[in-house]
Structure formats: C-alpha cells, structure tokens
Amino acid sequence: MWPELPIEFLVVGTPVSLQSSNTRARDGWKALVLSAAEQEVGGDSWAFDTHRLSVTMFYFPQAEMQGDVDNIAKLTIDALVPRVYLDDSLVDRVLVQRFYPEFPATFDSPSETLLKALASKEPVLFIKIDEVQLEEVTT
Template sequence: MWPEFPIEFLAVGTPVSLQSSNRRARDEWKAIVLAAAEAEVGGDSWAFDTQRLSVTMFYFPQAEMQGDVDNIAKLTIDALAPRIYLDDSLVDRVLVQRFYPEHPATFDSPTEKLLEALGSNEPVLFVKIDEVQLEEVNT
C-alpha cells in the first residue's frame, strides 16, 4: 500500500554532513533518518519509482549550528533511497532551513509533526516528502 502525501517524520539528533570524514557518524545519521521514515510509513514493501518529489527539511538545533545548512541535505536525501524512493534523482525540489531557539519560528498552519519538532528539547530535523508542485517562477 502506498502512503499518502505528504510524508512527514522527525529525525532526532544533529544532522551529519556528507563531507564529514567520520564514516561511522555519516552511517549513523543515515540510519536515524531511514528508521524515522520507516516508522512513519510502515513496513510494507514499496518505493516511489516514477513520482516526482519535493523534500522539505527544517532543522531545529538547540544551539548554534556548526557548518552550513546546505551540507545536511544530501546525506539526508541519500538515506531514503532505495527504501522510500528508488533513486534520489526523483527529487526535483529541496527546501532546507534552520531555526534557532532564540528566534522562534512561527507557521500559519503547522502539522502535528511540525508542532512536535517545534516543541522538542533535542536537536531535530523535520522532513516532509511530497509530490512536487510546479509553480511559476518569475525572473
């Protein structure tokens, strides 16, 4: 059975950069992301194979983040293949943003999962996978 969009989950912990020289830390982060995604969608055997996707990541650190926010995206996206999607080439849009505790985030209509991330006392990465929404881009 295919899950309904959007798929939302929380990866608790500090994201690790693909550029990290610590392979063990990279592997552990990928395992955290995959386990969180699988807990949300269940254990049925499926993976998106043609569906064009967007991935939104909101990182809520508990202190100043070391490194650049864009460095957490690749490893997190890679962690979901081939279980959630067969290949990360299906991802057409990525949005990544961090929010610090001293600058509380406000959202017009937060989902339950996003509210859970906002209320966390630990560093947490909110991840939403959705169908890609093609919008007009004015240049």
C-alpha cells in the same frame, strides 16, 4: 502500494554532513533518517519510482549549528534511497532551513509533526516528502 503524500517525520539528533570524514557518524545518521521514515509509513515494501518529489527539511538545533545548512541535505536525501524512493533523481525540489531557539519560528498552519519539532528540547530535523506542485513553479 505507496503511502499517501505528504509524508512527515522527525529525526532527533544533529545532522551529519556528507563531507564528514567520520564514516560511522555518516552511516549512523543515514540509519536514523531511514528508521524515522519507516516508523512513519510502516514496514511494507514500497518505494516511489515515478513520482516527482519535493523534500522539505527544517532543522531546529538547540545551540549554534556547526557547518553550513546546505550540508544537511545530501546525506539525508541519500538515506532514503532505495527504501522511500528508488533514486534521488526523483527529487526535483529541496528546501532546507534552520531555526534557532533565540529566534522562535512561527508557521501559519503547522502540522502535528511540525508542532512536535517546535516543542522539542533536543536537536530535531523535520522532514516532509511531497509531490512537486508544478503549478507553483514559474520560469
């Protein structure tokens, strides 16, 4: 049985780029992401296998971020295979954005999880996994 979407969780720490030459740091980040997801949805055995998914990532660093914002995405998405989704090819949409403390972010209807990210005194990555809303897509 799959958990109800959307799934939202926080990963406390500084994201690691897939391009990092530090294998230990990459593996540590992936483990941290997976652990945060599992804490949110429990330890039951499941993984999305046919849902078309979107992944939203909002990064709230506490200082100037080293590297590019797009480097956050790949390793974080890969960390959730095969526990949250069987293959990252199920992810059809990715939104990644960073928000610096000196430019406070405001959201119309933030979830409780997003509010926790906004209040964090540590670097934190907010992750939301949801179904892709195809009616939102225009070509």
